[in-house]
Amino acid sequence: MAEERPLGGSARDAEGERARVSRAHWRDNLRIMALLLCVWFAVSYLLGIVFVEPLNAVKIGGIPLGFWFAQQGAIYVFIVLILVYALWMDRVDRRHGVHDRPVEPSAPPPPARQGESA
Amino acid sequence: MSIQEWTYAIVGTTFALYIGIAIWSRVSSTSGFYVAGRGVPALANGMATGADWMSAASFISMAGLISFMGYTGAIYLMGWTGGYVLLALLLAPYLRKYGSFTVPEFVGDRYYSQTARVVAVFCAIFISFTYVAGQMRGVGVVFSRFLEVDVNVGVVIGVVLVFFYAVMGGMRGITYTQVAQYCVLIVAYLVPAVAISWKLTGNPIPQLGFGSELVEGKRAGMVLLEALDAIHRDLGLPEYTGAWVPGKKGMVDVLCITMALMVGTAGLPHVLIRFYTVPTARAARWSAMWALLFIGLLYTTAPAVAAFARVNMIQTLHETRIEDAPVWFRNWEKTGLIGFHDKNGDGRIQYTGDAATNELRVDPDIMVLANPEIAELPAWVVALVAAGALAAALSTAAGLLLVISASISHDLLKSVLWRDMSERDELRMARLAAALAVVVAGILGIYPPGFVAQVVAFAFGLAAASFFPILVLGIFSRRTTKEGAIAGMLSGIGFTAAYIIWFRFFDTGAGPDDWLFGISPEGIGTVGMLLNFAVTLAVSRVTAPPPPGVQAMVDEIRLPGGHRDESA
Numbered sequence A: 001m002a003e004e005r006p007l008g009g010s011a012r013d014a015e016g017e018r019a020r021v022s023r024a025h026w027r028d029n030l031r032i033m034a035l036l037l038c039v040w041f042a043v044s045y046l047l048g049i050v051f052v053e054p055l056n057a058v059k060i061g062g063i064p065l066g067f068w069f070a071q072q073g074a075i076y077v078f079i080v081l082i083l084v085y086a087l088w089m090d091r092v093d094r095r096h097g098v099h100d101r102p103v104e105p106s107a108p109p110p111p112a113r114q115g116e117s118a
Numbered sequence B: 001m002s003i004q005e006w007t008y009a010i011v012g013t014t015f016a017l018y019i020g021i022a023i024w025s026r027v028s029s030t031s032g033f034y035v036a037g038r039g040v041p042a043l044a045n046g047m048a049t050g051a052d053w054m055s056a057a058s059f060i061s062m063a064g065l066i067s068f069m070g071y072t073g074a075i076y077l078m079g080w081t082g083g084y085v086l087l088a089l090l091l092a093p094y095l096r097k098y099g100s101f102t103v104p105e106f107v108g109d110r111y112y113s114q115t116a117r118v119v120a121v122f123c124a125i126f127i128s129f130t131y132v133a134g135q136m137r138g139v140g141v142v143f144s145r146f147l148e149v150d151v152n153v154g155v156v157i158g159v160v161l162v163f164f165y166a167v168m169g170g171m172r173g174i175t176y177t178q179v180a181q182y183c184v185l186i187v188a189y190l191v192p193a194v195a196i197s198w199k200l201t202g203n204p205i206p207q208l209g210f211g212s213e214l215v216e217g218k219r220a221g222m223v224l225l226e227a228l229d230a231i232h233r234d235l236g237l238p239e240y241t242g243a244w245v246p247g248k249k250g251m252v253d254v255l256c257i258t259m260a261l262m263v264g265t266a267g268l269p270h271v272l273i274r275f276y277t278v279p280t281a282r283a284a285r286w287s288a289m290w291a292l293l294f295i296g297l298l299y300t301t302a303p304a305v306a307a308f309a310r311v312n313m314i315q316t317l318h319e320t321r322i323e324d325a326p327v328w329f330r331n332w333e334k335t336g337l338i339g340f341h342d343k344n345g346d347g348r349i350q351y352t353g354d355a356a357t358n359e360l361r362v363d364p365d366i367m368v369l370a371n372p373e374i375a376e377l378p379a380w381v382v383a384l385v386a387a388g389a390l391a392a393a394l395s396t397a398a399g400l401l402l403v404i405s406a407s408i409s410h411d412l413l414k415s416v417l418w419r420d421m422s423e424r425d426e427l428r429m430a431r432l433a434a435a436l437a438v439v440v441a442g443i444l445g446i447y448p449p450g451f452v453a454q455v456v457a458f459a460f461g462l463a464a465a466s467f468f469p470i471l472v473l474g475i476f477s478r479r480t481t482k483e484g485a486i487a488g489m490l491s492g493i494g495f496t497a498a499y500i501i502w503f504r505f506f507d508t509g510a511g512p513d514d515w516l517f518g519i520s521p522e523g524i525g526t527v528g529m530l531l532n533f534a535v536t537l538a539v540s541r542v543t544a545p546p547p548p549g550v551q552a553m554v555d556e557i558r559l560p561g562g563h564r565d566e567s568a
Helices: A011-015 A014-052 A065-097 B003-024 B030-038 B042-053 B056-098 B103-112 B114-147 B150-199 B225-233 B251-267 B268-275 B279-318 B327-335 B380-415 B423-446 B452-476 B482-506 B522-544 B548-558
Strands: B338-340 B360-362
Touching: A014 A065, A014 B056, A014 B251, A014 B482, A014 B548, A065 B279, B003 B114, B003 B150, B003 B380, B030 B150, B030 B268, B030 B380, B030 B423, B042 B150, B042 B268, B042 B279, B042 B380, B042 B452, B056 B103, B056 B114, B056 B251, B056 B268, B056 B279, B056 B380, B056 B452, B056 B548, B103 B114, B103 B268, B103 B380, B103 B452, B103 B548, B114 B150, B114 B268, B114 B380, B114 B423, B114 B452, B114 B482, B150 B423, B225 B279, B225 B452, B251 B268, B251 B452, B251 B522, B268 B279, B268 B380, B268 B452, B327 B338, B380 B423, B452 B482, B452 B522, B452 B548, B482 B522
Parallel strands: none
Antiparallel strands: B338 B360
């Protein structure tokens, strides 16, 4: 899922400001996404499954910790992860000036849609 | 009032509410029919997604399954919620930004290929039909148990209702009835859960009662889960909280099933399409958050209900003389969901882990359906559970039917067979397709083909192995080509379907030792997904890059704001 370079260096230079904003925004987005997906993987697959037995030696509110992550904790963390993503991306959008912006008349023409008459 | 009178009253009221909403939200444009005019607020879409997602299986069966599986029930709990993280981060905002009407339409445009679109249409229709048959059957079963009408009459009542609001209101009608259905189903789930938590542990919050001490019964004073583990040891069953104990699934299998369910959730067309109805990419992120919050409310309650119901059932029934068995046991014995066979002739019920001495047969569904009676709640709560189960089944059925309708009218007719169709004709065709799909779903509910129940569980594996990888790569890798995507979809779904068909229909006696790396057919979608990713990436490297217009489109959908919507 790495960021790929567009074909041809000269074409990239000509894309101008909009392309720079787009790339910077995408880089921030990918970084946030990678961080949150690591947490997603860790709570569900590592704490809830792979390390469930050692964690079960610890109790949280009367529930073995590994079992708690598998049946409760992971779900709470999932909700918080999406909340953090939505809040964080709102900030990133504003920083790059791309929050809910109206359609610009000077924007490049919409991509060709095959089989569409819209 | 009797339970039956209450049930007629409450179910009748909720149905009148759904019909009222349908009349208020009827539509007259294709945009309204397919994507509710893209005007649904994030919060309302979160509720609608919750009802769309939580089916008869989540409402009726899940807690019961968990109560028999113990720790391993986590595959459903994490698998059916973790997919929303993938949806919110990897798919929903970008698919919304693109602004098409259907998932196959995005596939066709991104991969500049009608072939890819048609393959995607058939995947979407197949997944949705297998799923919807189970929902209509669920509607019939609830009617027959609570209102003592014939199962088939129940299916017909469900068909008429869904016909009314799906055909008239399209996505707009479905969305706002789903909001109402979410409210009905969550109240119906939480009221008995709170009551049984209070009764057993003195704590009204099930999520906390889950870790509290029991206040009544033979093991009063013990922490709930410790009591449950002790009970299981006494009966010769594997410990409830134990993970890798004999008699439960192995670690590799649990990992793979959880992954297949998560990724499958993120690839199910009726879930993806819900994110097309909000105004912006930003709203798509927020509505994924609300959706998981509303779903999590039920999903964190379910494992607590599972544990309460299990303790309660074993404590009240095990070693009880049959003439002293509680009233609910008698009532539900009539439905065949619970059964007693006095093998040793001592007049007492024995529940054990050994098939030779066990005298009690329990259907998992009873853990939710009979819960209000077990907890000695008033008749109106029992009626509420019936209304909740119907809401869960109907809302999911409607969402699936819309996917089928849009796939036929928009992806097959409009794009392939009848390209100069006017909007009015397309709307008429969409309604006709929805009407036909409802009727077919009803017929499948009345005459369920034997394999439906087995296939539904695999809809996730197939969705994981077909849609998810090519949607993600379509957004995250500009270089992914049409040849790569088609080869990836076919190899992923081909491998997964072949493995499932082999072990379900041909080599049915096979056990974990015969499975590939010990992965059961339920979890093989994970391998199919990895295969799809590998094939798509490899083939894309060696084929000509996508045209510049498509690469520009990928750049465009990565950036929020500035939506250009189809016919919006």
